[in-house]
Amino acid sequence: MTTFDQILPITTEVLRAHSDTLARLEWLIINRDLNTRVRFIAPERAREEEGLPEAVEVMYQALAKRLAPHAYAERGVLYEASQEQARQGACGYAVNGFDQVRVIDRLATEANWARIAPETKGTPRVVFFSIKGGVGRSTALAATAWSLAQAGKRVMVLDLDLESPGLSSALLPSERQPMYGITDWLVEDLLDNGVAVFDSMVATSNLSHDGEIHVVPAHGAAHGEYIAKLGRVWMPTIRADGTRETWSSRLARLLQALEARIQPDVVLIDSRSGMDEIASACITDLGANLILLFALEGAQTWKGYRMLFEQWQRAHVAEDIRERLRIVGAIVPELDRVTYLEGLRESAYGIFSETLYDEIAPADPTTIGPTAGSDTKWRVGDLVEGWNFDEADEGAPHYPWAVNWHRSFAGLRSLQGRLSVIDAQEVQSIFGPLLGGVSDVSELRSA
Template sequence: MSTFDQILPALSEVLHAQAENLKRLGPIVVNRDLNGRVRLVIDESVRDGAEARVALDAIAEALAERLGPHGFPVDRMVLFESDVPALAQGAPHFQLEGIDGVTVVDRLATDTDWAAIAPVALGAPRIVFFSIKGGVGRSTGLAVAAWSLAQAGKRVLVLDLDLESPGLSSSLLPEERRPIYGIADWLVEDLVDNCAAVFESMVATSDLSHDGEIYVVPAHGRDPGEYVAKLGRVWMSKVGADGVREPWSKRLHRLLADLEQRWQPDVILIDSRAGIDEVASACITDLGAHGVLLFAIDGEQTWSGYRILFRHWHRAGVARDIRERLQLVGAMIPDVDGIEYFDGLREAAWDAFAEELYDEVPAGEPTGERFSFDEADEGAPHYPWPIRWHRGFAALRSIHSRFQRIDPDEVTAIFGSLVDGVHAIAEGEGERHV
């Protein structure tokens, strides 16, 4: 029985077998609808061509047979449109691997589009802190990086985009310094063109700043108010007076641009929601990140999740657009048997990167210009920046008070690789993989 996961392999098999017929049809869009059912969309000019219709009928029959419940009956398998390329606009789409001229358009119930990788943004470097699973010290690492950058005189803008599990602001701001509003307030007010009412009151300056500044934009203000009700609306698209629909991720991009223009940071640190969801997609693919730090602990859940994501980028043909920005961070390296643990983490990371993101290098050939690295290459994106587990940094609630009496040597011992790497990206030295 055919299932969703067999749709693309079935399409490839059928269309490869119909290669000669495809040449008579011109560009083709494969529309996979919200229910996961597939049909072909062909240019209107093909409708009346005798040879083309014979070719179409053969393809439609083969697809109907192979796709089963994920296809349409033969007489409904093909649609004709006057502007086929326009069907892909505003929707996730990718080229069907190995077949020229065939574009798959995915109709999703959300605006998530992990396959649309925005170019690196102009202006201040943007660094995203991401993890497949929560509880790996991601927010703590970001707080330490922000503190270190400010110690070096940088103006640091920090965004807490873990909207469903907020808390980063508590590590950088005491309660009395938290702003009135947060990101959720802006996103909701923007829907009714009232975002200016909260904009100036959604940023607070951390008292941990010394030579530089840390500007913190929390998920919510000091009084969350009806946060659950707001959270149910932040993901909404906005329809302007001209009828143009603006996805929530584009609204978020607009907010970030406005924040950057207003506060003129040297570097922007973004705490992403863990997991493969709406917020993470926006943070990693839509905001023009210069660096994406992938926090990981060695375990099956970690590598299963990252492989799913890497494989999606590979299949969608966008791995080249994102892989140079990625960097693995080895979170919570244990004190006991730490060397053995780190070696296992590095090996698992290399396996995942090599299989889905690195270029294949035939045996006996030099790497050359290929994007590929040896397992032990310390400059490779799979080679973990280690963070040692430390009891004093394990509880996020204690971080702010801990920073008041922090020992810089201790920070170097625990977070040294992360801090050095973030500083390199902030200084424009982070594109070492290109």
């Protein structure tokens, strides 16, 4: 019996064996439906070419025989006028070695890690993400907002950890909580009623100091029927013209409206941990300029990040996102910090070099002389380097920005209370590298 993970390797073999038929097709979609069964979707015009429909059917039957039960016994080949109609809004990626063949996955959720929005050109957006929970991500975000405000920055914070909200309580005392939150807007927007809550979903933190911290919580002061609302935030909207707007597109629209109103210098986004719809939207759909990947040294952390990086590699989108990534060494222990960070860096480098960094290959020995547009003279035996870094390169994405464990932040009953009395020197000693990196990104707005 064939399993799901064998679908693509087997499909590639079958396509290669029927390259003559494939060459006659303008495009071909490998459609994997919700039940993991595979169909071909081919151009409608192919049905008019003599012998081509029969050849496509033969190719599909050869695939179906090997993929069972992940294939259809009947109607395994469908035809559409265009790829856009065939996709129905779903994203896909090219099959290695076949430029005109794309895989389309029909998923039960809106999460789509294969679609990477370009970096925003306006206010810098920084996403705080962790593959596992309990790594101090939200605490680090709160401290970062505090530090940026100390420096006079106008900061906007979004609590998008909707299934485990709480960041707003770290930055806002109870009396400052706004009436509504992000979940309220997403629910009301389904009926084009977002305006009813928009003006009452932002509050200014009492920790603002010289700058300002504007907090957009997951829910309002009176959370109401939060569970019932949460089950609806992922819904798409259908416009009057019949077009469909995904929940992540709605979220992006909300973010743009909030930026237009608040005019922040930087936006800090607290993402849900793991690989669900929220994390997908935060990392791939909101045009983040910097994506902080919080990591503990251990197999669970690196296995999760490897799965994510391999998906980007498989979907040919790694180059669209890799330069925005940065590993954050979370909760670095007091004892043997140097040794711990060296191990963390080594593990991170192994994952990045195997999935996101370009391989270093020897130059073509027949090519001697300057490269196009360059005065550099290449000699036989020189190395051609792509996007790659040494393990010890402090500017590399895999090189961890350390967040040190500190007893004053362990087992806190009130992060809000702790931040109200903390001093800049103590914050720097715990979060220094992280604060410096985010501060550099926040300067992009004025650059």
